[in-house]
Amino acid sequence: MSVQGTILVLDGVATNRIMLKVQLTAAWYHVVQGEKLEGLLSLVRRTQPDLVLTAQTLPDGTAADVKKVTKTVPGLEDVPVVVLAAQNDRDARLRALQDGLDDVLTHPFKDTLLLARIRSLLRAHAATQDLQVSNGSQPIGFGEPAPSVIRPPKAAKVHILTHAAQTGVMWHKALNDQRQYSLSWHLQSNLQSVLSGAVPDAIVVELGAHPSDLNILADLRSRNVTRNTVLIGVLKDDNAVQASEALDRGADAVCLDGFCAQEILLRLDNQIARKARLDHMRVSLKKGLADSWIDPLTGLHNRRFAMRALDQIARESARTGSSFAVMLADLDHFKAINDDHGHASGDLVLKQAAERMRGALGTNGFVARIGGEEFMIGVPNVTSKQAMRLAESLCDSICSAPFQLLDQGPQVNVTVSVGMKMSQGPFPDQESPTPHIENLIKSADTALYAAKKAGRNQVNVRQNAA
Incomplete structure (x- = not known):
């Protein structure tokens, strides 16, 4: 049997721990047991639980x-902690939610x-861990845990999704009287009104006996716009089977025994705060991924992107039989600009050169800065004549007008040399285009050297086989 996760059970009563271990082991979880707070820190560090079940x-x-x-252990700040209460005491449940516990289950529970x-909870925790791992652990500056710093939106x-308008109005008023959210209510029969407006941070759904109520949860969870929205179900009784179905269909939390404004608000506070942390990590991850492909000085793609893009172009070329061009461009006498005018001026030239080449190339391919003053250009699905015209327009874009160094300061004339190699016909191994691409780049580099040697400010095409 496979181990699906580690659950730490904490209870001072041995029989309670044993009963839970039997239940959880039968469901293929690895169970670790403890009975008191003393020694908990070392136990948590050693066992690294995915979830904690604790007596109140x-x-x-x-x-x-x-x-x-658990919040003091690095990497376990978001481990869910669930309280197992001795009796169905709503006040005790509210106190636990106020203390930041992730949920409360009361005996006897099924x-x-x-x-x-x-x-x-394990699905939610796994999603958080995936984002943390993808973001990287530290010094690059994103994916910091610091949940206390990341605040949920003020409004x-x-x-609110209900069956009847009267219920929607009543819930809206009860919630609005206690907390200032941007609230609106909708009939479940008019789900389109939820999906067509601004993306909500959370949706409170009335769950009745009809199966369509549970389908709404699954529908909301599967849609792009509401995939990360907090979903809280409200049951009018303590139907454990329906509550279980709701959780499996995508609800983040379920309120039993009918509408309780205070409990719903506490769950909204906790869940929206968690969503804010996850949203922060998603934004950081996207930014980190984008930054890994971008040259920070010029805003062009970098060498890493260029090699990946050439790989894709080569594979498409092998599939369609079309030809493509690889070019290397190097600004002429760039060292003299740095020496005569300073590196700040050299940076300005690089930025302007990037803008000009990007404009000359348009949407025909990509241009990337792969080092100092050197650029790589890849152009898919192009003939030799078309590629030559593009290479010449790149040269013209650089030498056609002087470069501004400082505001209303001196200007310098800059030229560029370009080496080009065409790839015609499929490469030998379609499954592994890397050697073919490396040969093309070497040929383009040889052509670039020839352009420099011939006097610069020109295009040289490598004719012999790569």
């Missing part, structure tokens, strides 16, 4: 203390609900 009170502490301990809640958008 321990011999030497509370569930809130457990949450505080296996189906316990396991559904565990699955839901988070919350939609």
Whole structure:
């Protein structure tokens, strides 16, 4: 049997721990046990649990203390902590949510609900871990945990979905009287009104006996616009089977025993704060990925992107039988600009050269800065004559007008040399185009050297086989 995750069970009563271990082991989870707060820090560090199930009170502490301990362990700041309360005490449940616990389950609870809640929380925790790993661990500056610094939006958008207008109006008023969210209510029969407007941060869904209510959760979770939206279901009773279904269909939390404004608001606060952290990590990840392909000085793509792009161009060329061009361009006498006018002026020339070459190339391919004053250009699906005209227009774009060095300061004339190699016909190994691409680049580099040797400010085409 496969181990799906590690769950730490904390309870001062041995029989409670044993019963939970039997339940969880039967569901193929690895179970670690503890009975008190003392020694918890070392236990958590050693076992690295994916989720913690804790009694509301321990011999030497509370569930809130457990949450505080887990938050101090690097990498476990977002590990879900679920309270197992001795009885269905709404006040105790509200206190636990106020303390930042992720959920509260009360005895006697059914296996189906316990396991559904565990699955839901483990999915959420795995999503957080994936973003943290993708963002990298530190010094590059993104993906920092620091949940206390990342604040949810002040006016988070919350939609209410109910069966009847009267219920929607009542829930809207009750929530609005206690907390200032940007609230709106909608009938479930008019789901289009939710999907067509601004993307909500959270949706509170009334769950009745009809199967379509659960389908709405699955529908919302599967759509692009609401995929990361917080979904909170509200059940009018304590139907464990329906609550389990709701969690498995995509609900982030389920409120049992009917509408309670205070509980819903606490769950909204906790879930929206978590969403804000995840949104921050997603933005950081996208920015980090974009930055890894971009030269920060010129805004052009970098060598890493250029090699990946050439790989794609070569594969497409092999598939279609079309030819493509590889060019290397080098600004002439660039060292003299740095020596005579300073590196700041040299940077200005590089930025302007990048703009001019990008404009000359248009949408025909890519231009990347691959080093100092050297650029690589890849042009797919092009004939030799078309590629030559593009190479000449690149040269013309550089030498056609002087370069401005400083505001209303001196100007310098700059030229560029270009070496070009055409790839015609499929390369030998379609599955591994890298050697072919490397040969093309070497040939383009040889052509560039020839252009420099012939007097610069010109295009040289490497004619012999790469």
